[in-house]
Amino acid sequence: MTARDDKPKLSRAHCLDLLRHMIRVRMFEDKCAELYTTEKIRGFLHLYDGEEAIAAGVIPVLQLRDRIVATYREHGHALVRGLPMANVMAEMYGKFEGVSAGRGGSMHLFDAETNFYGGNAIVGGGLPMATGLALADKMRAEKVVTVCFFGEGAAAEGEFHESLNLAALWSLPVLFVCENNCYAMGTALDRSESETDIHAKAACYQIETEAVDGMDVVAVEAAARRAVHSIRETDKPYFLECRTYRFRAHSMFDAQLYRDKAEVEEWRSKGPIVRFQGWLAKSGIAHPEDIEKIESDVKEEIEEAVAFAEAGSWEPVEKLTRWVYAERA
Amino acid sequence: MAKRIIKAETVQITYREAIRKAICEAMHQDERVFLMGEDVGRYGGCYAVTKGLLKEFGPERIRDTPLSESGFTGAGIGAAIGGMRPIVELMTVNFSLLAMDQILNNAATIRHMSGNQFGVPLVIRMATGAGRQLAAQHSHSLEGWYAHIPGIKVLAPATLEDARGMLWTALDDPDPVLIFENVMLYNMEGELPANAGPVNIEKAAIRREGRDISLITYGGSLWKTLEAAEALAREGIKAEVIDLRTLRPLDDTTIIASVAKTRRAVIVDEGWRSGSLASEIVTRIVEQAFWRLDGPIARVCSEEVPIPYPQHLEQAAIPQAEKVVAAAKNLLSK
Structure with missing residues (x-):
C-alpha cells in the first residue's frame, strides 16, 4: 500500500515553501509593473496579483512529467513550475534569451523542459489543447495528468463546454482549474452568466467538481491533492473552481471603472499572502527573519533577472521569418 | 505472338477509396496515427470515406466525436503536441469555420510563439466545393x-494519385497540414498503380503541356480546365494546364516558368473572386513575370454570391469549362 499523497503536510519547511512561491510571484510582478511604466516591458501585461495561492497550491503537487496549459495571466504558473526567472524576465523584454526566444512575450511563456504549454491568450482556447494532450497520454497509457488553468470568463466560451464534455466522455486525465476572479476583464460574473456557480456547470458533464477558497493556499493545495489523486486513481477529469480576486487592473490599460475601490480593498485584506503570512506568524511557524530572508532572496533573484534581461540580445531581423515551419535538414 | 507490354499492376479505384486506402495504410504503418471527427466511425463518414475503418481499427483509433468542431480540432492539436499523429476530419469547409480559432490561433502559431519548442504535426481533412446542390x-x-495563413500547409488533391499519396506525406510533416477534398471528386474512378504511395507536396504539376496559354488551377476545377484545354486544342490553341496541388506554400517556380513560356495565363479558382487565391497568383505573375506577358491575365472564379440551391444557378455560380475556354480565347483575341 502506498502512502496517501492527497493531504498537505504542514511542516515548517513546506509552509515556508508555499509562502516563498507566493511572495516570489508577487514581487516579480511588482517589478514587471514598474518595468512596464518605464517601457522596458510592452504589449499587454496581465498581473496575477491576488491569485498567487492557486499556482502555489496546485503546481507543486504535480510531477515533472505532468503537463500544464495556462492563460495569458501565467507568470505565476511559469515561476512556480520552475521556469527560470531570468529567462521569464528576458521574455517579458522580448529578448532572444527569453523562454520563448522573445517571440511570445508576457502572454506566451512556453517551456518544453517543464511541459509548460503556454501562455494561451484566446480565452477558452487552451482547454481543447489540454484535452488533446490528455488524449495523447491516455492513448499511450502514460500516467500523466494535464492541468489546465483558465478564468471564469472562459465558462462563457463554447470551447469550455466542448472540452469538458470531451474529457468526461472519453475519460481523460485532465485537471481543469478555474481561477474565478469575479471579472472577465471588466464584466462581472453575474452580468455575464445565468448560472454563476461555475463548478456546477462542470458537474453537468458528470465531472467530479469542487469549489475552494482560492485565497487560502493550504485549502487550494489540499483540494489539488485530492483532485490529482482522484485523476491518477480513476483516469477521469476533475474540476476545481478556485474563488479568488485580482487586486490590480485586468491589464495595464485598464482604468477599472467597473468596480469600487472599497471592494478591492476588502479583498486585499483577505489576500493570500497577508493571510497565510499572518497565520504563520501567529502560530509561530514563521519568524520575521524568515520573511525577511525570503524577501531579500527574491529581491536578489529579481535584480539578477532584470540584469540578465537587460544584457540579453535582440534577435537579428534577418531571422524574422524562421519557426513558421520546422526547419528540415 | 504479340509482344506483351509489361506494365505496373494497376487497380480500378475511386478517389474516395484512394483516400480510405491512404488512411488504412497510415494506421497500419504508424500506431500514433488515429482519426477523429463527426460520424467517421459507426456512420462511416459523411462522404463514406471512412466506411469499414471502425471495424478494422476500433473506436479508439477511429474516434467518433460530438458536434464540437473547435473542441475536437483543438484536441487534435493537443494530441499532436503530445506525440500522436492525429487526422481530424471536418465534414465540410463551412463547418471548419467553427474550428478556425484553433486552426489559426493555435495550430498555426504555436511553433513560432513558443520559439520553436513545440510543433503541431496534425492533419486536418475536409470536403470543399459546390456541385451537389447543398446550398x-x-x-x-x-x-x-x-x-x-503562415504556419499551415494547404493541399488540394485533384487526382487519384494525390488522393492516395498526399496523406502520408502530410502525416510525415512536422507542421499542421490541411487537405481539401472537392466533393465532386469522391466518385471519380480510374486506374492507379497498385503500389502507389506517398507523393511530394512541394511541387505543382503540369497536367497537360502547351505553349499558347497557361491555365492554372487546382482541386475540382482541374477536370473542367482539362476539358477546356481539350476544347481549345480542337481550335488549334495549345493550352498548358497547371495543377497547383499545394496551395500553401505555392510553387512559384512552376507557375512562373510556364507563364514565361506561354506569355498568357488564366487562373481557374472555385473561390470567390475578390481577395482570392487567384488574386494572389495573378499578383505573383505580375511581380515576377510582368515583362514576359503578352497581355492581361484573366480569372475564372466563383460569382460573388452564396452558393444557391437550384442546379442551374449553382452551376452558373462556379467555374465551368466553357467559361475557361471563353476567357482563354478572349486573351488570344480569338
Missing part, C-alpha cells in the same frame, strides 16, 4: 482563406 452553408470553397 449556401455546405458548398463553399474557402481553401484560399486557409492558404492565407
